[in-house]
Amino acid sequence: MRVAVVLPERAGDRSLDYAVPVALRERVAPGSRVRVPLRSRLTLGTVIEVFDAEGSAHALKDIAEVLGDAPLIRPRLMEIARWVADYYCSPIEAAMACVLPQAVRSGEVAEKSVAHIRLVRVPDDEGWQKLERRAPRQAGALHALAGEGGSAPLPLAQLSEKTGVSVAVFRGLARSGWAEVRSLAVRRDPHQGEHFIPTQDLTLNEHQQEALETIRAAIMTPENAKPVLVHGVTGSGKTEVYLQAIRTVLGLGKSALVLVPEISLTPQTVERFKARFSSEEVGVAILHSHLSQGERRDEWFRIHSGRARIVIGARSAVFAPLDSLGVIIVDEEHETSYKQEETPRYNARDLAVLRARLEPCAVVLGSATPSLESWHHAQTGKYRLVTMPLRVDDRKMPLLRVLDMRRLGGREALLAPALAAAITERLAKREQTILFLNRRGFSTSMQCLACGNVCQCPNCSVALTYHRDAAVLSCHICGFSRVAPKSCPECSDGGIRFSGVGTQKVEDTMRKLFPTARIVRMDADSMSRKNAYRETLGAFRVGEIDILIGTQMIAKGLDFPSVTLVGIINADLGLHVPDFRAGERTFQLLTQVSGRAGRGDIEGEVFVQTWTPFSPSIQFARHHDFEGFAEQELEFRSNFGFPPYRRMALITLRSSSLERAEFCAETLARKLLVGLPEGVVCGESAPAPLARAKSYYRFQVALRGPSGRALARHIRATLDALPMPEDVFVAVDIDPFGLL
Ligand code: ADP
Numbered sequence: 119m120r121v122a123v124v125l126p127e128r129a130g131d132r133s134l135d136y137a138v139p140v141a142l143r144e145r146v147a148p149g150s151r152v153r154v155p156l157r158s159r160l161t162l163g164t165v166i167e168v169f170d171a172e173g174s175a176h177a178l179k180d181i182a183e184v185l186g187d188a189p190l191i192r193p194r195l196m197e198i199a200r201w202v203a204d205y206y207c208s209p210i211e212a213a214m215a216c217v218l219p220q221a222v223r224s225g226e227v228a229e230k231s232v233a234h235i236r237l238v239r240v241p242d243d244e245g246w247q248k249l250e251r252r253a254p255r256q257a258g259a260l261h262a263l264a265g266e267g268g269s270a271p272l273p274l275a276q277l278s279e280k281t282g283v284s285v286a287v288f289r290g291l292a293r294s295g296w297a298e299v300r301s302l303a304v305r306r307d308p309h310q311g312e313h314f315i316p317t318q319d320l321t322l323n324e325h326q327q328e329a330l331e332t333i334r335a336a337i338m339t340p341e342n343a344k345p346v347l348v349h350g351v352t353g354s355g356k357t358e359v360y361l362q363a364i365r366t367v368l369g370l371g372k373s374a375l376v377l378v379p380e381i382s383l384t385p386q387t388v389e390r391f392k393a394r395f396s397s398e399e400v401g402v403a404i405l406h407s408h409l410s411q412g413e414r415r416d417e418w419f420r421i422h423s424g425r426a427r428i429v430i431g432a433r434s435a436v437f438a439p440l441d442s443l444g445v446i447i448v449d450e451e452h453e454t455s456y457k458q459e460e461t462p463r464y465n466a467r468d469l470a471v472l473r474a475r476l477e478p479c480a481v482v483l484g485s486a487t488p489s490l491e492s493w494h495h496a497q498t499g500k501y502r503l504v505t506m507p508l509r510v511d512d513r514k515m516p517l518l519r520v521l522d523m524r525r526l527g528g529r530e531a532l533l534a535p536a537l538a539a540a541i542t543e544r545l546a547k548r549e550q551t552i553l554f555l556n557r558r559g560f561s562t563s564m565q566c567l568a569c570g571n572v573c574q575c576p577n578c579s580v581a582l583t584y585h586r587d588a589a590v591l592s593c594h595i596c597g598f599s600r601v602a603p604k605s606c607p608e609c610s611d612g613g614i615r616f617s618g619v620g621t622q623k624v625e626d627t628m629r630k631l632f633p634t635a636r637i638v639r640m641d642a643d644s645m646s647r648k649n650a651y652r653e654t655l656g657a658f659r660v661g662e663i664d665i666l667i668g669t670q671m672i673a674k675g676l677d678f679p680s681v682t683l684v685g686i687i688n689a690d691l692g693l694h695v696p697d698f699r700a701g702e703r704t705f706q707l708l709t710q711v712s713g714r715a716g717r718g719d720i721e722g723e724v725f726v727q728t729w730t731p732f733s734p735s736i737q738f739a740r741h742h743d744f745e746g747f748a749e750q751e752l753e754f755r756s757n758f759g760f761p762p763y764r765r766m767a768l769i770t771l772r773s774s775s776l777e778r779a780e781f782c783a784e785t786l787a788r789k790l791l792v793g794l795p796e797g798v799v800c801g802e803s804a805p806a807p808l809a810r811a812k813s814y815y816r817f818q819v820a821l822r823g824p825s826g827r828a829l830a831r832h833i834r835a836t837l838d839a840l841p842m843p844e845d846v847f848v849a850v851d852i853d854p855f856g857l858l
């Protein structure tokens with residue numbers, strides 16, 4: 119037996135072959151962590167492939183040691199890991215870490231076991247009397263234990279808390295032979311103690327039925343099924359369709375994977391899935407970045423062992439070790455949070471499509487505002503399109519009013535009178551309002567009126583944001599913060615002007631305008647306390663809050679029937695960023711945010727404040743016209759050679775030395791021109807839009823071409839042949855989302 123091993127310290131990610139001594143054979147599998155001899159010492163590596171070939175192993179060195187038990191990575195996931203490393207230009211080690219998370223790697227996080235106590239013997243009358251005389255506390259403990267009934271082991275600590283008898287007394291009881299204390303494995307359940315009220319399948323409307331039939335057909339014959347793109351307006355009942363598709367899958371004895379953006383992994387979403395399937399013999403596992411290592415490990419093994427057949431998770435869950443998958447559902451498929459912004463820079467939506475093809479299983483991408491990539495695939499017949507154009511029960515789409523802020527006379531007005539009046543009206547009617555602004559802090563810049571100096575981050579090329587509650591200036595890129603100066607740090611003049619509005623200022627203004635209203639702000643600053651998010655949403659749901667102000671944290675997935683008004687404080691924020699997707703993002707955000715209004719019986723209203731009222735994103739969003747928006751946006755993309763018509767790759771070089779970063783970027787751009795594959799164009803190196811971040815100078819080289827694979831291959835080959843100085847770091851991003 120022979121294995122291919124990758125070693126993190128070896129350049130170029132090529133694997134090395136080793137022989138496996140007979141004694142270790144049982145424990146070696148793809149994903150095993152092994153120590154192998156390299157030059158004259160032992161090095162840690164990961165097995166990526168196992169070959170049975172007996173004869174060929176004779177000239178190879180032996181593996182020295184295997185760490186832990188065989189990890190059992192399914193061959194399909196192994197295949198995905200290799201694909202990820204190849205396509206996203208990532209070291210195979212990093213890709214392996216996705217399919218085999220650290221929490222799972224043999225032995226790195228242990229199973230949790232706690233002391234349990236079992237009732238073993240109940241004394242007869244005489245025995246009771248004896249015990250009561252000799253050890254009255256133990257007698258009391260035995261009574262308590264008997265009172266718990268049954269012979270199932272009970273966690274000792276829990277029993278002690280419940281009965282008020284100390285753990286030591288119970289242990290004494292065990293020592294005297296009346297009970298037995300044993301250490302048993304327990305599951306760390308992220309939803310410990312929560313109860314879900316079972317829900318029934320709803321009777322679907324015509325559009326839902328059609329969507330379900332299409333998905334079912336793909337589930338039944340996954341070999342030749344196309345990915346299904348469900349374009350359904352907010353509130354059209356997509357989730358209900360997913361739930362019923364999952365029921366079909368379970369009926370076939372298969373499993374289901376549901377991906378949602380991290381931000382939508384609210385208790386509300388999880389609850390809908392748990393509640394529907396809580397009464398069945400299927401486990402629902404949750405995977406997201408806020409799990410503890412222990413919870414993650416336990417959820418992973420529940421999935422791996424088949425005890426959980428439904429997995430709901432954020433992007434990393436695309437690697438969940440489910441067996442016999444029937445369907446993968448990607449909700450809000452356009453979301454940027456599916457893209458991992460560190461190596462490997464994969465897009466979980468794209469991997470879902472890939473995995474579905476390999477399994478094979480059905481794959482469903484759903485959104486009210488599909489990404490133009492997916493929409494284009496639907497137009498060209500690569501995906502199967504299903505449309506759900508109406509809200510459930512014929513609820514109307516909210517009315518969007520565009521407020522032209524230029525008419526307010528150039529003042530930096532925060533609230534147009536029409537929006538203020540609408541809020542007043544809602545307060546009087548005891549209906550709820552959501553105000554949205556995708557920018558936290560109080561003011562986004564602080565400028566001296568005398569010398570013009572703007573307070574900048576010392577580490578990044580951005581202005582510092584003023585946070586009034588903590589009286590600090592802070593950087594949203596690197597986290598730097600300093601006490602807010604009373605006068606200009608450059609010229610000591612006292613005339614400092616704050617400009618640019620953040621959520622704190624909105625809150626402040628709202629409190630002044632509506633002193634009796636119950637107002638809560640929801641952003642990364644105010645929600646840092648554990649459970650704060652959950653509690654606030656709970657309070658909002660039961661009507662204890664009149665006005666909820668927030669960043670994108672409140673834009674998605676929330677379903678509150680009493681919200682009848684949504685105000686978008688500044689719709690232009692995302693429009694003026696250097697990104698060809700700026701228009702698409704703005705359209706998506708406006709549609710998603712306005713989707714929060716009018717989900718109950720009362721019609722919703724949305725006010726959009728803007729200084730560019732005629733920009734296409736705003737106009738098409740206003741008319742709920744996704745197709746119109748997509749058509750004109752695709753024309754622009756096609757004319758200028760942007761995705762989805764071309765694939766893109768972005769290489770970012772960073773260094774603490776400006777000269778070296780610049781020089782290496784120029785050299786790389788020049789080398790990339792050599793042997794450029796057919797149809798590929800390579801731009802010149804240039805400072806990144808965010809020219810400096812976290813003390814690093816940043817330069818970029820962008821490439822475009824007909825296929826992502828060809829771009830990746832060319833970039834990898836060029837980089838392999840171009841040694842970089844030690845303090846220059848290169849990040850390759852294939853199909854990038856953020857261009858900063
Ligand atoms: P989406 O995921 O498209 O935003 P949801 O699935 O959340 O829409 O549905 C919106 C609301 O309508 C939810 O409260 C849901 O329970 C309800 N709903 C969905 N389908 C039906 C149906 N067929 N009949 C009645 N109510 C439904």
Ligand code: ZN
Pocket residue numbers: 575576577578593594595596597598812
């Ligand atoms: Zn900074």
